[in-house]
Amino acid sequence: MQFKNKWLPYILLSPSLIIILIFLIYPSIDTFRLAFYRVAPFGDRRIFIGFQNYLRLLQDPDYLNAIVISIAFTAFVVIVGLTLSLAIAVLANQRLPGFAIYRTFFIWPYALSPAIAGIVWAFFFDPNVGPIPRLLANQFGTSLNWRADATLAFFLIATAATWKQLGYNIVFFLASLQSIPKELLEAAAIDGAGPPVRFRRIVFPLISPMTFFLVITNTLFAFFETFGLLHVTTQGGPGRATELLIYKLYRDGFESLRSGYASAQSIMLFILVALITILQFRYAQRRVFYQ
Amino acid sequence: MKRWLLGLALAGMLGVLAGALAQTEITFWHAMSGSRQEVVNNLVEAFNTEFPEYEVNAEFTGSYAETLTKAIAAYRAGSPPTIVQVYEVGTQTMLDSDAIVPVYTLNQGEVDFGSFVQPILKYYSYQGELYSMPFNSSTAMLYYNKDVFREAGLDPNRPPRTFDELYEMGLRIVESGAAKGGVSFGWPAWIFEQMFAYHNQFYANNDNGRSGLATEAFINSDFGVQVLGEWQKWTQDGVLVYGGREYSANDPFLAGDFAMLVQSTSSLGGILRKADFEVGTTFLPRLPGYPSGNSVIGGGSLWVMKGASDEQLEAAWAFLQYLGRIDNTIAWHKGTGYFPATNEAVLTLLNEGWFAGEPNALTAFMQILTGVDTPAARGVLLGNFVQIRDIVGAAIEEAVTQNRDPQEALDKAAQEVNRVLSEYSELFGQ
Amino acid sequence: MKARKIITFLLAHLGMLLATLLVLLPILYALLISTQSPSEYYAFPPKLRFGSDWLENYSIAWQQAKLGRLLLNSSFVAIAVALGKIVLSILAAFAFIYFDFRFKVLFFVLILITHMLPLPVRIVPTFELIDQFRWVNSFNALTIPFFASATGVLLFHQLFRTIPRDLADAAVIDGASPLQFLWSILIPLSFTNMAALFLIEFIYMWNQYLWPLIVANFERTRQIQIGLKLLIATDATIDWHIVMAGVMVALLPPLLLLIALQAQFIRGVAMQQEK
Numbered sequence: 001m002q003f004k005n006k007w008l009p010y011i012l013l014s015p016s017l018i019i020i021l022i023f024l025i026y027p028s029i030d031t032f033r034l035a036f037y038r039v040a041p042f043g044d045r046r047i048f049i050g051f052q053n054y055l056r057l058l059q060d061p062d063y064l065n066a067i068v069i070s071i072a073f074t075a076f077v078v079i080v081g082l083t084l085s086l087a088i089a090v091l092a093n094q095r096l097p098g099f100a101i102y103r104t105f106f107i108w109p110y111a112l113s114p115a116i117a118g119i120v121w122a123f124f125f126d127p128n129v130g131p132i133p134r135l136l137a138n139q140f141g142t143s144l145n146w147r148a149d150a151t152l153a154f155f156l157i158a159t160a161a162t163w164k165q166l167g168y169n170i171v172f173f174l175a176s177l178q179s180i181p182k183e184l185l186e187a188a189a190i191d192g193a194g195p196p197v198r199f200r201r202i203v204f205p206l207i208s209p210m211t212f213f214l215v216i217t218n219t220l221f222a223f224f225e226t227f228g229l230l231h232v233t234t235q236g237g238p239g240r241a242t243e244l245l246i247y248k249l250y251r252d253g254f255e256s257l258r259s260g261y262a263s264a265q266s267i268m269l270f271i272l273v274a275l276i277t278i279l280q281f282r283y284a285q286r287r288v289f290y291q
Numbered sequence: 292m293k294r295w296l297l298g299l300a301l302a303g304m305l306g307v308l309a310g311a312l313a314q315t316e317i318t319f320w321h322a323m324s325g326s327r328q329e330v331v332n333n334l335v336e337a338f339n340t341e342f343p344e345y346e347v348n349a350e351f352t353g354s355y356a357e358t359l360t361k362a363i364a365a366y367r368a369g370s371p372p373t374i375v376q377v378y379e380v381g382t383q384t385m386l387d388s389d390a391i392v393p394v395y396t397l398n399q400g401e402v403d404f405g406s407f408v409q410p411i412l413k414y415y416s417y418q419g420e421l422y423s424m425p426f427n428s429s430t431a432m433l434y435y436n437k438d439v440f441r442e443a444g445l446d447p448n449r450p451p452r453t454f455d456e457l458y459e460m461g462l463r464i465v466e467s468g469a470a471k472g473g474v475s476f477g478w479p480a481w482i483f484e485q486m487f488a489y490h491n492q493f494y495a496n497n498d499n500g501r502s503g504l505a506t507e508a509f510i511n512s513d514f515g516v517q518v519l520g521e522w523q524k525w526t527q528d529g530v531l532v533y534g535g536r537e538y539s540a541n542d543p544f545l546a547g548d549f550a551m552l553v554q555s556t557s558s559l560g561g562i563l564r565k566a567d568f569e570v571g572t573t574f575l576p577r578l579p580g581y582p583s584g585n586s587v588i589g590g591g592s593l594w595v596m597k598g599a600s601d602e603q604l605e606a607a608w609a610f611l612q613y614l615g616r617i618d619n620t621i622a623w624h625k626g627t628g629y630f631p632a633t634n635e636a637v638l639t640l641l642n643e644g645w646f647a648g649e650p651n652a653l654t655a656f657m658q659i660l661t662g663v664d665t666p667a668a669r670g671v672l673l674g675n676f677v678q679i680r681d682i683v684g685a686a687i688e689e690a691v692t693q694n695r696d697p698q699e700a701l702d703k704a705a706q707e708v709n710r711v712l713s714e715y716s717e718l719f720g721q
Numbered sequence: 722m723k724a725r726k727i728i729t730f731l732l733a734h735l736g737m738l739l740a741t742l743l744v745l746l747p748i749l750y751a752l753l754i755s756t757q758s759p760s761e762y763y764a765f766p767p768k769l770r771f772g773s774d775w776l777e778n779y780s781i782a783w784q785q786a787k788l789g790r791l792l793l794n795s796s797f798v799a800i801a802v803a804l805g806k807i808v809l810s811i812l813a814a815f816a817f818i819y820f821d822f823r824f825k826v827l828f829f830v831l832i833l834i835t836h837m838l839p840l841p842v843r844i845v846p847t848f849e850l851i852d853q854f855r856w857v858n859s860f861n862a863l864t865i866p867f868f869a870s871a872t873g874v875l876l877f878h879q880l881f882r883t884i885p886r887d888l889a890d891a892a893v894i895d896g897a898s899p900l901q902f903l904w905s906i907l908i909p910l911s912f913t914n915m916a917a918l919f920l921i922e923f924i925y926m927w928n929q930y931l932w933p934l935i936v937a938n939f940e941r942t943r944q945i946q947i948g949l950k951l952l953i954a955t956d957a958t959i960d961w962h963i964v965m966a967g968v969m970v971a972l973l974p975p976l977l978l979l980i981a982l983q984a985q986f987i988r989g990v991a992m993q994q995e996k
Contacts, residue, residue: 002821003889003899009820012812013828016869019809020831023847023866024838030846040718042363042388043849047717061703062685088740094733102737106744107983111975113928115946116968119953120747123754123961128546131750134765143471145543147535148692166744171987224839228930232950238535239688246841246931254935255356256678257363257384259845270842277837324951325785353938353947361938364852542959 028270034263041257053264063265065240066248069154073244074222076158077165078215084162085169086211090199092170093177103174109167114160115228121160122233125152146234150241153234157242160233161226169214176210177203216280223272245269315602316346317373317610322358322591323427323627324351326560330626338613345606355381355591356677362596366390371596373607376426378591379414380676383500385594386417387674387719392595395420397608402615406633410659414588414670417501423592424611427629429557430586431478431485432655433457433576436470437569439550443469450551450573454521457551457576461530464550472532472549474525475540479533479691480684481589482553483510486518488668489575491584495712500672504716508673508708510683511701514581519690519697521578526691533691536684555589556655560628563651572654585662586655587670590629628652630659674715682707748972755779755965762961774962782952782966790940791948795927796974798863798944803922805864807915810873815903817874818881819889835871840932848935862936863944867926873918876989880914881907917989920982924975945971 035053037046057063092102124130125146133144146152180203188198227246230236236243236251243251245265253262323331328351335349352358355378362375366388377385385391398404404412404421411425437447443464451457461473476482487494492514495505509515525531532549534540544552545565553575554562563570575586593614595607613619617636624631624640631637637656640646646653662668673679686704689695750769754762757772782788816822817829840847847866856862884907892902933944952967953959979986 003819003893003902005820005899006822008899009816009822009825012816012820016809016813016832016874017828019866019869020835023850024835024843024869025831027843027846027850028838030849031843034846038714038718040387041384042390043367044389045718088744091733091736091740096730096733098734099737102741104983105741107979107986108976109744109748111924111972111979112748113930113946113971113975115928115930115949116972119949119964119968120751123751123965124747126959126961127548128542129763129961131767138765143548145532145534147539148533150692163744163747170744175987220839224841228928228946231930231934232953235536237688238533238692239685249841249844250931251681252678253845254360254848256675256681257360258675258678259849263845266842266844270837273837273839273842350939353934357934357938360935361857364848364857367849368852368855368857370855 031263031266031270034260035267037260039259043259046260049260053261054267056261057264057268062240062243063248066243066245069241069243070223070245073154073158073161073226073242074219077161077222078218080158081162081165081169081218082211082214085166085214086173086207088166089170089173089177090203093174106170106174107167109164110171112164112167113228114164114226115232117160117164118157118229118231118233121156121163122146125156146238148238150238153238153242157226157229157234160229161222164229165218165221169218172210172214173207176207180206212283216276219276220273223269314344314346315600315606316348317599317603317606319347319349319374319376319593319610320352320358320362320372321349321376322351322353322355322378323376327427327627330623333626334614334619334623337619338610342609342613345609347606347610359384363388363390366596366598369598371598373599373603374593374595374610376591377423377594379589379670380673380680382415382423382592383672383674383676386422386672390597391422392597392599392604393420393422394424394595394611395422397595397604397611401608402612406635407615408630408632408634408637408659409664410585410662410669411588411630411632413664415592417672423594424615425588425632426593426614427557427590427623427627428588428592428632429555429590429629430588430655430659431482431553431575432556432586432658433573434544434552434554434558434562435571435573436544436547436550436566437571439464439469439547439568440571443467443550447569447571450571451576452574454576454578458521458525458528458530461525461551462528465529470547470550473530474551474553475532475534475544475549477534477538477540477552477554477558478536478589479687480536480680481555483515483518483683483687484671484680485575485586486578487514488584488587488670489662490514490578490581491663491665491667492581493667494671495673498666499669500674501666501669504712504719505671505673506709506712506716508679508705508712510686510708511698511705514578515701516698517578519687519701522687523690523694523697527694531691533688556630557590557628559651559655560626570651572651574654574658583663584665584668586658587668588659624652630656673712674719675711678711679708682711751965751968754961755969757962759960759962772962775966778962778966779970782963782970785963786948786951786967787940788945788948788967788970791943791945792970792974794860794942795945798860799923799926801860801864802867802926803919805868806870806873806922807918809868810870810918811877811903811908811911811915813874814877814881815899815907817878819899819902832869832871832874835869844931844935851936857936858939858942859937860942863933863942870918870922872921876914876918877911880911884910913985913988916982916985920978920986921989923978927975 036048036050038049039046092099124132127133127145136142136144144152146156184202185198188202224246226244227250230242230244230247234242236247249262249265252258321331331349335347339346352361359377359381362372365371407425411428415421415423415425433450435450440447444467445460445463451460457474464470464473484494493499493509495509496507497503497505522531526533534543538558540552541558541562593611599607615632617639620631620633620636621640623629631640682704686700690697690700753769753771755778756775758774761768761772851857851862888906889902892906928946930946934947937943938947949967949971952964
């Protein structure tokens with residue numbers, strides 16, 4: 001049964017739609033337009049240059065580097081992060097007395113911002129006072145400085161990002177694990193299947209939609225939500241060792257003031273999001289995203 | 292009689308009130324954080340007290356890049372700050388912006404620009420006229436840890452003067468175990484620029500972009516390749532420890548990880564305060580066989596933006612004059628380590644014996660004052676300089692941390708830089 | 722047999738304890754640093770205990786970064802956006818479920834499409850637009866563009882679909898207007914979802930970085946995440962004890978909210994499970 005009212009639904013929708021049109025749709029279309037121009041820093045001079053920004057982008061070694069770094073970073077966050085979270089979630093899912101308490105703690109890192117995660121791990125890796133370099137210096141006499149060492153800087157940001165996501169991933173995995181019918185597992189146990197077999201044959205397939213969902217959310221996180229983490233730590237360095245696509249976009253658009261070139265990068269990111277969205281509609285039921 | 296006095300007092304008060312009502316407000320955006328922000332705030336407050344007819348509102352607006360982005364946005368929205376601090380790499384952008392009021396047009400003879408310290412004046416002048424007010428000027432010099440020098444059996448009062456000496460002393464320090472490394476740099480790409488000017492080499496064509504828009508960079512010249520080659524050799528032998536961009540090498544220097552640091556003079560205050568060893572400073576090391584130039588000014592200057600009313604321009608000019616006044620520029624120097632801007636201020640400092648107590652503050656002065664003023668030593672003006680410094684910084688890092696051939700790294704960088712320059716001149720050409 | 726059970730039990734707890742530490746240790750360690758003096762945390766091996774300087778560290782951090790102002794700014798933005806999103810999404814979801822109208826599918830797609838338009842894919846023109854509105858350095862720039870929410874609309878859309886249709890029928894028969902029905906029936910049924918959405922959006926806004934850096938890096942509007950950067954000196958040794966004090970202050974509000982609304986959040990997650 002529906003309410004009958006000619007205008008009310010439009011009125012109810014209008015605030016959302018107006019904001020979406022003005023602040024989301026219009027700027028998105030404008031991004032396409034701007035990507036065809038070379039724009040002066042003050043925006044007062046612009047030359048139409050067709051697809052040059054895109055062509056340049058694909059020849060720009062720094063951009064290609066940013067793509068490689070972003071993919072490696074995302075792979076690290078997704079693979080290490082999800083493996084670790086799933087292991088912890090499986091452990092925490094055991095129905096043992098006292099385990100409920102642990103579960104409440106795992107959600108805490110959800111409150112962390114990427115910037116804070118970055119700061120905390122920048123301390124852990126700090127060349128002078130950080131526990132990790134000092135421990136290694138004590139044990140092996142090595143000296144580590146992430147400001148000069150590209151690999152270490154990459155591990156710093158990847159670890160920080162992975163850690164920041166742990167709480168979120170564990171909570172979602174736990175929810176998924178808890179929805180597995182107990183009878184299924186019990187039946188399998190009676191048939192003589194040990195825990196590893198049960199995990200491989202029953203648990204893993206049943207939580208695979210959740211795994212897929214988390215792969216998507218973590219990928220989006222790694223590409224779009226990590227700017228603050230970089231800004232407070234490596235700022236893309238040393239060299240360009242940690243320059244993710246989002247950081248390159250900021251640098252070109254808001255430090256070097258090249259609006260057209262940055263817009264072309266936005267469009268490339270849009271293509272990425274579109275691909276992910278298509279993937280999602282193809283292979284998963286629609287879900288609400290928790291950003 | 293009493294009533295008459297009362298009337299006079301009232302009239303006086305009204306006058307003050309009217310003055311207060313007619314107060315001209317201007318905004319000043321800057322990128323000075325931490326202890327420097329305090330010094331800025333003190334100067335602004337003192338100005339506002341001394342000149343009640345004006346009110347300067349100072350605002351810290353993030354890093355240099357962030358401040359410039361915001362100023363441009365504000366200008367386009369029709370509400371620019373009256374005065375904005377812009378880093379030296381933003382100079383060309385500001386010159387070409389058509390959004391500024393050149394400082395020389397404000398000067399009705401109140402200030403003799405000739406009294407400014409010459410290298411500073413020349414950096415911010417374009418074709419003979421001063422466009423922005425020098426504010427936080429610095430240059431690069433060599434800091435060293437005298438304790439480590441002693442430990443390595445070196446004379447703590449005989450720091451290196453040439454590349455070779457630096458390399459040998461660095462080796463000695465590393466081999467003796469006095470420190471893990473010999474030397475590190477802050478702002479590597481800027482130090483690279485310094486080397487060009489210091490040895491009287493042009494960094495770009497058209498007189499470093501000062502007689503017309505630069506269209507070609509000379510970073511991959513024999514000189515550039517030689518400098519980077521030296522740096523690479525130092526790294527391979529453990530003498531040079533790459534310390535990252537900007538100021539990140541200061542920490543390990545303070546921790547005694549390496550004995551020498553080539554860094555901006557603006558770090559002097561911080562280093563002296565935090566060092567638990569005896570700090571020495573000296574001129575930048577030289578490569579023999581090249582002529583003398585001068586080290587280049589870095590830091591930032593103050594630009595007046597269009598869009599201000601005549602009263603506001605008057606207030607802005609009053610404020611800029613105030614900052615250049617002997618007592619204020621001295622306070623600025625003492626509080627931050629940046630150069631005092633005028634020759635009189637330097638003289639005053641000399642007379643009051645300031646440098647006797649702070650010999651390290653004198654080093655950089657002697658360096659820029661004893662340098663040779665040549666077109667190549669006046670600093671580079673490039674369009675898209677932010678990006679160009681970034682490209683050069685990455686090339687240095689490739690050579691130093693990833694062992695890439697210096698010629699190859701600089702060739703690739705030069706190609707990129709030239710492309711960026713041509714993009715800029717396409718926009719601003721003719 | 723019984724001994725074995727106890728050992729398994731203890732091992733499981735030990736494993737859990739380690740896992741919990743792995744997850745929480747970095748932040749706990751940061752908490753300890755925020756109370757220590759430099760000489761305490763310069764010591765090696767690290768001293769894992771509270772230090773003596775907490776009051777000093779926190780008050781320095783508080784003054785240096787003007788944390789009071791930052792907390793106020795961030796709270797205002799996070800609360801305004803969370804509430805705005807709740808209101809707008811409920812209204813939109815209500816329209817979609819309980820009304821028939823033209824362009825319904827189009828509008829629904831339009832709202833869903835916002836998922837494909839995160840800020841980075843449109844950041845330059847969005848900034849220019851905000852600039853044209855003269856909203857740079859205003860709370861408008863930090864709040865209004867974020868009011869629309871696909872997440873929220875979907876969340877309430879799902880909830881309203883599960884509410885029996887008879888309720889609406891009965892309301893119509895009783896002569897209740899649509900808005901009365903929304904107010905007195907749907908809203909009370911939505912509290913759990915509202916709490917979950919509030920939590921998610923509050924944390925999301927509180928932790929934003931890129932946008933506030935670009936549009937609001939001024940004292941009047943600066944957000945706390947950006948403010949933390951003020952504590953990380955760029956030209957001198959980093960005072961980690963001060964930085965960590967700032968970190969703790971910035972982390973506290975979202976963490977407290979999370980703890981308070983944990984149950985609702987988990988229920989929200991569980992609801993996702995049921996599809």
